[in-house]
Amino acid sequence: MVLTNRDVARRLVWVVLFTSMAAPLIWLVFLAYTNQLGADPAKALVDELGQWAIRFLILTLCASTFSRRLNVRVLMQHRRMVGLFALFYALLHLLAVSTFILGWRVDLLIRELTDRPYIMLGMVGLLLLIPLGITSTKGWQKKLGRRWSTLHKLIYPASLLVLMHLVLLIRASILEAVVYAFLISLLLIERLFRKENLKKRVN
Amino acid sequence: MLIGKPSNILSSEITPESVYLSRRSLLKGLGLVAGAASLPAYALTQPKGTDLPLYPGPDWLRPKLDSAKTTWSVDEELTPYDSVITYNNFYEFGLNKEDPYERAQGFNTDPWQVEILGEVERPGIYNLEDLLAKVDIEERIYRFRCVEAWSMVIPWLGFSLASLIKLLNPTSNAKYVEFVTLEDPEQMPGQRSLFSTIDWPYREGLRMDEAMHPLTMLAVGVYGQAMPPQNGAPLRLVVPWKYGFKSIKSIVQIRFRESMPQNTWRLTASQEYGFYANVNPNVDHPRWSQATERRLPSSLFNPRIIETQMFNGYEEVAPLYAGMDLSKWY
Known part of the structure; x- marks a missing residue:
C-alpha cells in the first residue's frame, strides 16, 4: 500500500485528535488514582465527565x-470519532453516577430516574445518542442510505435535552450554561440557514 | 460524651504545673521530647499528619482557644482536617468547592468589627476581641449537613449564640436575628462575578428561639485552629440541625428584628430553599433527594452513603417546630 502525503497527514491528525480527546479521561483517572479529586471525588469525576461529554457533543456539531462556512474540513473528516467520544464520555458520566454516587442502589437509581426532571432529560438525551453511535459505521451508513442522515438529526434534540439537563443544575452561576447554550444555539441556527434547508422552506 | 466532667484523680496525684513544666524543659534540654515538645498540653482535637497550613490566629485569641474544653461530641469519625479546610461552599470566593481554600488565604480578618443593631439594648459597633472577652470558648463536635447532600463531622471552637444574645439584651420586640456577611469585592473575588445570581451581601436569619437554643453556636475556630479564612473567619454561625447554608460566614452585622428576615438562598430560589432549612430526609430538594447523604471524605469505591437523620440527628430541637408543617416550612 502506498501512503500519500495526504494519507500520512490524515492519520497524523487522527492520532492528535484521538489523543487529545482521550487526554481528559487519562487526566481524570490520574487525579483519582493520586487522590487529587478533593474530598468528594465522586462529584468531581461526575461533573467533569459530563462537561467533557457536552464539549465533544458541541465539537461534533461544529464539524x-x-x-x-469556514472551509475547515479536518473535523468533518473525523466527525464519527468526535461523536463517539461524546457518547463515550456521556456513558462514563452515567456509569460514574450509578457507581460512585448511587453505589448501584437500585432503589435510589429508580427514584432519581423518576423524580428528577434534570436526570430524566439527561437520560433521554443520552438514549437518543446511543443509536447514533451504533449506526455510525460505514456499513450502517450504506445500509440506511438516506435515512441515515435523517436518523442522525437526533443529535439536535439530544443537544437541547443535554443543555436543559445542565440548565436545571444551575445553583448560583449561569456562566457555563450561558456559554454552552450560546454555542449550541449558534450551531443549530446555522443549520436553518443552509441552502438546502432554505430551499425546502421556500417550496 | 462530655469530656469536661470532673475526673476521679486525687488532687494530690496531680503534678503541679510548675513541676510539670520544669520537667518538660529538662527533658527538652536533653532532647528527649523533640516531637512531643511542640504538642500543646490541652486535649483539643488537632489536625493529624497534614501538609496544609495551620491557623494559629491572632495573639489575643490563642489563649482562649487553648483553654477550650470539649462540651459536645458525636460518636462518629471526624472528617479529616484537610477535607474540612479545602472543601466547602463560600461563594464569596468562587463557586467551586476548592475555590475558598485557593482564593481566601489573603483574606484579612483581624482586626474585625461586628455591628449590633435593631431591637437591642446595646446597639453599636464592637471589636470582635471585645465581644469575645466576655465568653468562654468550647469545642463542639457537630455533624454538618450541606443541602447538596454531602456531610462532615467537624470539631468547631466557639460559644453558644445564646450567651452573646444575653449580654446584648435584645428588647421584647426582637423575634428574629438577622446576620450579614462582609461585602468586600476587593477581597472576595466571587462578589465580582458578573454571572452570579446572588445579591450580595450574603444574609441569613434565625427565629429568636432557634438563636437561643443551646446547640446554636458562633464559631471562631476549628480543629484547634483559629477559623481559617476559607471557612468563614473570624466569626461564623453553626446551626447543626439546619442545612449548611444557614451557617453564615464572616459575620459583620447582627440585627435583632421583629419581622422575619430574608435569607440569601431563599431570595435566589425560594421554591428550593426556605427560611427554616431544617435537615429533613422526608422533604426532598426539588432537584435531588435529601433521604441520604455522602459522608466526606468519600472515596470512589466507598461513597459512604448514609441515611440522613431528621434534624441531622439533633432530635432535641423538634419541640421548636411542634405543630408546624415542615414540608411547607422547608
Missing part, C-alpha cells in the same frame, strides 16, 4: 458548520 459540518466549520466545513461549510
Whole structure:
C-alpha cells in the first residue's frame, strides 16, 4: 500500500485528535488514582465527565458548520470519532453516577430516574445518542442510505435535552450554561440557514 | 460524651504545673521530647499528619482557644482536617468547592468589627476581641449537613449564640436575628462575578428561639485552629440541625428584628430553599433527594452513603417546630 502525503497527514491528525480527546479521561483517572479529586471525588469525576461529554457533543456539531462556512474540513473528516467520544464520555458520566454516587442502589437509581426532571432529560438525551453511535459505521451508513442522515438529526434534540439537563443544575452561576447554550444555539441556527434547508422552506 | 466532667484523680496525684513544666524543659534540654515538645498540653482535637497550613490566629485569641474544653461530641469519625479546610461552599470566593481554600488565604480578618443593631439594648459597633472577652470558648463536635447532600463531622471552637444574645439584651420586640456577611469585592473575588445570581451581601436569619437554643453556636475556630479564612473567619454561625447554608460566614452585622428576615438562598430560589432549612430526609430538594447523604471524605469505591437523620440527628430541637408543617416550612 502506498501512503500519500495526504494519507500520512490524515492519520497524523487522527492520532492528535484521538489523543487529545482521550487526554481528559487519562487526566481524570490520574487525579483519582493520586487522590487529587478533593474530598468528594465522586462529584468531581461526575461533573467533569459530563462537561467533557457536552464539549465533544458541541465539537461534533461544529464539524459540518466549520466545513461549510469556514472551509475547515479536518473535523468533518473525523466527525464519527468526535461523536463517539461524546457518547463515550456521556456513558462514563452515567456509569460514574450509578457507581460512585448511587453505589448501584437500585432503589435510589429508580427514584432519581423518576423524580428528577434534570436526570430524566439527561437520560433521554443520552438514549437518543446511543443509536447514533451504533449506526455510525460505514456499513450502517450504506445500509440506511438516506435515512441515515435523517436518523442522525437526533443529535439536535439530544443537544437541547443535554443543555436543559445542565440548565436545571444551575445553583448560583449561569456562566457555563450561558456559554454552552450560546454555542449550541449558534450551531443549530446555522443549520436553518443552509441552502438546502432554505430551499425546502421556500417550496 | 462530655469530656469536661470532673475526673476521679486525687488532687494530690496531680503534678503541679510548675513541676510539670520544669520537667518538660529538662527533658527538652536533653532532647528527649523533640516531637512531643511542640504538642500543646490541652486535649483539643488537632489536625493529624497534614501538609496544609495551620491557623494559629491572632495573639489575643490563642489563649482562649487553648483553654477550650470539649462540651459536645458525636460518636462518629471526624472528617479529616484537610477535607474540612479545602472543601466547602463560600461563594464569596468562587463557586467551586476548592475555590475558598485557593482564593481566601489573603483574606484579612483581624482586626474585625461586628455591628449590633435593631431591637437591642446595646446597639453599636464592637471589636470582635471585645465581644469575645466576655465568653468562654468550647469545642463542639457537630455533624454538618450541606443541602447538596454531602456531610462532615467537624470539631468547631466557639460559644453558644445564646450567651452573646444575653449580654446584648435584645428588647421584647426582637423575634428574629438577622446576620450579614462582609461585602468586600476587593477581597472576595466571587462578589465580582458578573454571572452570579446572588445579591450580595450574603444574609441569613434565625427565629429568636432557634438563636437561643443551646446547640446554636458562633464559631471562631476549628480543629484547634483559629477559623481559617476559607471557612468563614473570624466569626461564623453553626446551626447543626439546619442545612449548611444557614451557617453564615464572616459575620459583620447582627440585627435583632421583629419581622422575619430574608435569607440569601431563599431570595435566589425560594421554591428550593426556605427560611427554616431544617435537615429533613422526608422533604426532598426539588432537584435531588435529601433521604441520604455522602459522608466526606468519600472515596470512589466507598461513597459512604448514609441515611440522613431528621434534624441531622439533633432530635432535641423538634419541640421548636411542634405543630408546624415542615414540608411547607422547608
